[in-house]
Amino acid sequence: MDVLENRDAWQAEYERTWLAHYRATGETKWDIYNRPDNKETPSGPAVDLAASRLMLISSAGGYLPPLQRPFDAANDLGDYTIRTFPHTTDPGALAFAHDHYDHAAVNEDQQVLLPLGHLHDLVREDVIGELAPSVVSFMGYQPDAARVVDETIPAILALATAERADAALLVPS
């Protein structure tokens, strides 16, 4: 099974339509965008969350200034890099670089996108075994699915493996 089925065909169509139009006009034209469309779903075993290490993965564009550079939120072609920060990070230390959602809710209460307070409570309540040391963060505007496969996913997978995560909670923005 592939992460992105029919990848070559997807990429050729993306380059022929959406990307070609963007390069010709500077316009991001979503009615001609070929969204990734898989047919099969991966299988995997159940896990005992109370005995597991859980990693939080967020596409809200969170980063730690001034230590980390913001994501390239204004880039119409997307940003495929990741940032990481400890799950113990003070919410006030985070900023969000992502131009494709209204930040009003997350500025009022970060738990709407980064539920670290709730996850810490669930560890204390013995629902979750423990949290992986790092939170994975990226900016979820990524029109090139092939670059997600080639760049974003390997970086996330390497970190999740290095930190011995048993499970992952993914929270898109």
Add this chain to the structure above:
Amino acid sequence: MGLIARALEMAGIATTLTTWNAGRTRVTRPPRAVYTRLARGATLGRPHDVAQQRRVLEATLALLAEEAPVKPVIMREQWEDA
């Protein structure tokens, strides 16, 4: 996020996700997913609505106790009051 969930699951790391955007996510075929009627920028619920955020979060995490693939769960949680 659907592609990332697939890659992690295929590497042996169990995944679960929740989103307000079922239409875009469903077609990527993630292993476990909860779909809500919440809003872009507030995936887990309204600001400071601790009860709603916990309901969505706990329902999403509960899917890890099931072998994937799991039939997607539809929650009635929404941005506006019902």
